[in-house]
Amino acid sequence: MIEFTDITAWIHSLLLSVMTPTWTYIVELVLSGITILVVLLVCVIIMVYMERKVAGFMQLRWGPNRVGPYGIFQVIADVIKLLLKESFSPNRADKVMFNIAPALALCVSLMALAPISWAPGLTMWDTNIGILFITAISSMGVIGILMAGWSSNNKYSIIGAMRSGAQIVSYELSAGLSIVTAVALAGTLSTNGIIQSQADGWWILKGQIPAIIAFLIYVIASTAECNRAPFDLAEAESELTAGYHTEYAGMQFGIFYLNEYINMAIVSIIASTLFLGGWMPFHLPFDYPVVHMFNHIMDFIPTWIWFFGKMFMVIFFMMWFRWTFPRLRIDQLLKLEWKYLLPISIVNLFFAAVIIVLHWYL
Amino acid sequence: MTKKELKQYLEVTYPNLEVKETFNFPLLLVNKEDVIPVLKQLKDAPETRFNFLFCETAVDQNPNLEMIYHLSSTYYHHDLEVKVILEERENPIIDSVYSLWEAADLYEDEIYDMFGIRFKGHPNLRRIMLTDEWNGFPLRKDYQDDKIISL
Amino acid sequence: MENQPIPSPTELRTEEFVVNIGPQHPATHGVLRIEATLDGETVKNILPHLGYIHRGIEKMTESMLFKQSIYLTSRMDYLSAHINNHACSLAVENALGIEVPARAKVIRIIMDELQRLTSHELWWGSCAMDIGAVTPFFLGFRDRERILEIFEANTGNRLTMNYITPGGIMRDVLPTFVTDVKELLKKIKGYRHEYDQLITGNFIFQHRTQGVGYLSKEQAISLACSGPVARASGVSCDVRKHYPYDGYEKLDFQEVIDYGCDNWARYVVRMEEMKQSIHIIEQLLDNFPTGDYRTKIKGVIKLPLGEYYQRVETARGELGVYIVADGSNKPYRMKFRTPSFSNLGAVKPTTVGLKIADLMANMSTIDLVVPDIDR
Numbered sequence: 001m002i003e004f005t006d007i008t009a010w011i012h013s014l015l016l017s018v019m020t021p022t023w024t025y026i027v028e029l030v031l032s033g034i035t036i037l038v039v040l041l042v043c044v045i046i047m048v049y050m051e052r053k054v055a056g057f058m059q060l061r062w063g064p065n066r067v068g069p070y071g072i073f074q075v076i077a078d079v080i081k082l083l084l085k086e087s088f089s090p091n092r093a094d095k096v097m098f099n100i101a102p103a104l105a106l107c108v109s110l111m112a113l114a115p116i117s118w119a120p121g122l123t124m125w126d127t128n129i130g131i132l133f134i135t136a137i138s139s140m141g142v143i144g145i146l147m148a149g150w151s152s153n154n155k156y157s158i159i160g161a162m163r164s165g166a167q168i169v170s171y172e173l174s175a176g177l178s179i180v181t182a183v184a185l186a187g188t189l190s191t192n193g194i195i196q197s198q199a200d201g202w203w204i205l206k207g208q209i210p211a212i213i214a215f216l217i218y219v220i221a222s223t224a225e226c227n228r229a230p231f232d233l234a235e236a237e238s239e240l241t242a243g244y245h246t247e248y249a250g251m252q253f254g255i256f257y258l259n260e261y262i263n264m265a266i267v268s269i270i271a272s273t274l275f276l277g278g279w280m281p282f283h284l285p286f287d288y289p290v291v292h293m294f295n296h297i298m299d300f301i302p303t304w305i306w307f308f309g310k311m312f313m314v315i316f317f318m319m320w321f322r323w324t325f326p327r328l329r330i331d332q333l334l335k336l337e338w339k340y341l342l343p344i345s346i347v348n349l350f351f352a353a354v355i356i357v358l359h360w361y362l
Numbered sequence: 363m364t365k366k367e368l369k370q371y372l373e374v375t376y377p378n379l380e381v382k383e384t385f386n387f388p389l390l391l392v393n394k395e396d397v398i399p400v401l402k403q404l405k406d407a408p409e410t411r412f413n414f415l416f417c418e419t420a421v422d423q424n425p426n427l428e429m430i431y432h433l434s435s436t437y438y439h440h441d442l443e444v445k446v447i448l449e450e451r452e453n454p455i456i457d458s459v460y461s462l463w464e465a466a467d468l469y470e471d472e473i474y475d476m477f478g479i480r481f482k483g484h485p486n487l488r489r490i491m492l493t494d495e496w497n498g499f500p501l502r503k504d505y506q507d508d509k510i511i512s513l
Numbered sequence: 514m515e516n517q518p519i520p521s522p523t524e525l526r527t528e529e530f531v532v533n534i535g536p537q538h539p540a541t542h543g544v545l546r547i548e549a550t551l552d553g554e555t556v557k558n559i560l561p562h563l564g565y566i567h568r569g570i571e572k573m574t575e576s577m578l579f580k581q582s583i584y585l586t587s588r589m590d591y592l593s594a595h596i597n598n599h600a601c602s603l604a605v606e607n608a609l610g611i612e613v614p615a616r617a618k619v620i621r622i623i624m625d626e627l628q629r630l631t632s633h634e635l636w637w638g639s640c641a642m643d644i645g646a647v648t649p650f651f652l653g654f655r656d657r658e659r660i661l662e663i664f665e666a667n668t669g670n671r672l673t674m675n676y677i678t679p680g681g682i683m684r685d686v687l688p689t690f691v692t693d694v695k696e697l698l699k700k701i702k703g704y705r706h707e708y709d710q711l712i713t714g715n716f717i718f719q720h721r722t723q724g725v726g727y728l729s730k731e732q733a734i735s736l737a738c739s740g741p742v743a744r745a746s747g748v749s750c751d752v753r754k755h756y757p758y759d760g761y762e763k764l765d766f767q768e769v770i771d772y773g774c775d776n777w778a779r780y781v782v783r784m785e786e787m788k789q790s791i792h793i794i795e796q797l798l799d800n801f802p803t804g805d806y807r808t809k810i811k812g813v814i815k816l817p818l819g820e821y822y823q824r825v826e827t828a829r830g831e832l833g834v835y836i837v838a839d840g841s842n843k844p845y846r847m848k849f850r851t852p853s854f855s856n857l858g859a860v861k862p863t864t865v866g867l868k869i870a871d872l873m874a875n876m877s878t879i880d881l882v883v884p885d886i887d888r
Contacts, residue, residue: 055647058648059647059648059650059651059652060651060652060655061651159554159869229645230645230717232645323646323647324646324648324711325645325715325717326641326644326645326646326712326717327644327645327646327721327870328645328717328720328721329721329868329871330554330868330870331554331868332721384821384822385608385821385822386820386822386823387822389820413734413735414734414737414750415737416737416739416831416833416850417822417833417848419835419848419850421837421845421846430835432822432833432835432850436749436750439755443822463736463737464732464858465735465736465737465855467858468854468857468858469854472854476571490562490563490564491563491567491887492564492567500572501571501572501846
């Protein structure tokens with residue numbers, strides 16, 4: 001089988017033979033950025049289609065089935081429609097902030113893609129502070145939302161933006177503590193290092209109870225971070241008609257829509273990296289010959305299937321929540337975070353520390 | 363109390379008021395000035411306890427306007443109809459029963475909107491169904507509107 | 514603004530702002546404009562503005578024959594169309610002393626109770642959707658469609674049926690009516706556990722509705738609330754029990770009363786009422802009478818001079834039809850005492866002091882239908 005590292009080594013040698021090392025570096029940066037963007041956009045297209053089909057089947061209806069066989073070209077039709085619409089701004093809106101807000105939200109989300117490890121040896125920026133960088137950058141996402149709500153000059157947008165800001169800032173704490181738990185179990189902040197440490201079994205199995213609790217809290221907290229139901233009051237359709245992005249039309253709204261799905265993708269990639277092994281196949285940590293054979297068989301499934309399979313599984317759970325649960329009110333949402341999730345995360349971290357020091361994990 | 367018993371009770375309690383009956387309920391005719399005291403007594407008296415104002419409306423009998431109150435009791439499940447005849451058509455004013463039953467809030471807004479009867483003591487009398495600039499009171503029999511087309 | 518005291522440097526100065534919710538809004542169940550004064554998230558005052566769907570039904574009835582007014586009543590509360598027609602027909606029949614045959618009475622009650630079921634199914638779907646869960650909307654409509662199919666097969670129409678007329682019903686039901694309805698009830702009972710699992714037993718839904726939107730018993734009586742809104746506050750006001758009509762006195766069903774006074778109580782009362790409706794229909798289907806489906810009324814209907822009042826229990830509460838007749842073939846005045854008009858007064862006391870999200874939850878459990886309010 002062709003390894004990804006072979007392809008990257010071949011491209012590297014090809015470029016070095018043509019231009020100087022500095023230029024090679026710059027061209028490689030641009031190429032890897034474009035590749036990751038393309039992969040991500042394909043993932044987003046699949047996610048949007050998946051959301052509408054999953055929603056349809058859960059609601060006893062078909063979902064899109066007219067545009068293309070089984071409706072697979074529906075997303076492309078939607079994108080073309082959004083591109084052809086006029087992007088206007090309200091009369092008294094703050095024009096500069098109004099136009100920058102979607103771009104800012106998108107840039108922040110895309111920057112968080114840099115340290116992610118997609119396959120063995122395939123990381124855009126392999127640094128030893130990868131996870132820290134991702135959490136730091138995704139905290140900046142709230143600025144884009146607040147700017148969008150404030151500059152729209154619309155009472156509904158301001159209410160939605162304020163709710164959303166409070167929600168995101170609160171849930172970052174729980175999400176961060178879950179990440180710290182996983183990092184403490186793995187011993188390193190680098191994404192590659194965390195995945196390599198799961199070579200003999202995913203952390204959700206090895207770490208036992210603290211890891212399972214941390215995973216559940218991370219999934220709940222990150223659903224709140226993405227403004228997805230049941231925490232979607234910022235865009236609660238039946239209350240405020242679209243909240244902070246009420247006044248946006250055309251592609252600017254499309255950028256917010258895209259941003260939501262990119263956030264979902266990033267969050268599920270991080271969940272699968274930290275707890276489910278990233279691109280690492282499913283290995284059992286026991287030392288028997290039959291287990292070794294099983295591990296060997298698991299290695300035959302390509303790493304990209306593992307990676308994208310785990311990512312889409314976590315995304316499917318997030319979509320399942322959306323179509324099942326009602327919405328939480330803002331004070332119930334904040335109460336859930338500050339009175340329940342945060343203390344549980346802190347206690348969980350303490351128990352994880354105890355387990356690590358005493359080497360009680362498998 | 364049944365309809366007959368209620369009629370007898372009213373004849374005894376209000377000897378100076380006219381007591382008749384309609385198809386379903388006994389009917390008590392009250393003067394405009396006595397509306398609040400009589401209705402308050404009907405609401406508080408332990409034999410009747412009319413605490414449920416289930417309908418309040420007006421009828422335009424040329425040349426008078428009539429206010430109709432339909433009362434009921436959640437304790438005894440008997441009903442009563444009270445009628446007040448208003449003589450003047452130009453600017454009819456009557457006391458509001460909002461202080462007795464809060465349901466009168468919306469009922470009396472609608473009566474003002476449709477008939478033009480004003481209510482003293484109502485918290486916020488406004489035109490509720492039609493726009494604020496509407497001229498005339500549609501449910502009166504002499505309502506003229508250029509936009510009505512008769513077929 | 515100038516007379517406000519100057520705040521001390523440590524006080525945070527906030528302003529209240531006024532937001533219009535509606536008239537075009539996914540959650541107001543019609544065209545209703547609510548002017549809400551908000552202080553942050555908290556609701557300080559509510560002022561409803563009506564009239565967006567005012568069609569002048571009461572003025573129109575003054576120029577229509579009694580039989581023609583039936584068509585107008587369907588359009589008032591379109592989710593209780595059969596029951597509205599029933600009210601108008603009963604008023605005319607009682608005034609003229611017409612006796613309706615037994616088969617017609619039974620069919621009328623079955624249609625009424627099926628209509629109550631459709632109304633509550635739609636209420637369930639949109640209540641869950643207002644609180645945030647979208648899937649129950651489709652589930653509620655799935656059951657409603659099955660009942661509407663029966664309506665369409667027997668009466669010709671899905672929404673404004675005009676089937677119950679003075680004297681009986683417009684035309685006889687199909688020969689397969691009893692078996693159709695029996696099958697339908699079996700299916701609907703089978704879906705009950707889905708509703709209980711999905712929404713009634715849902716932790717988030719219970720937290721959104723329990724303890725929210727308190728309407729005390731005295732206030733419910735003072736505001737003349739009726740129907741499930743009043744019954745959830747402990748007021749016994751079911752017209753079918755206290756002023757029975759058309760055979761309800763012979764049926765065995767319970768009046769569902771809860772003393773919780775909050776949104777959860779109103780939810781539970783309506784879910785239980787659906788069960789009671791199914792029970793009533795089953796009793797009637799067991800001994801379905803044969804015979805005539807109407808008594809023919811000769812000539813044009815002329816009500817004798819006087820005032821007539823008829824009350825029925827719609828899905829929303831007590832509907833009253835008040836006719837002032839002057840002996841001619843048209844009513845002198847016909848007033849409809851609609852339940853949603855009085856229940857609208859319950860929105861303000863339940864919501865002041867709570868959040869915007871609770872305003873939506875309250876309006877959906879009070880179950881307003883705006884054409885009923887505006888007429």
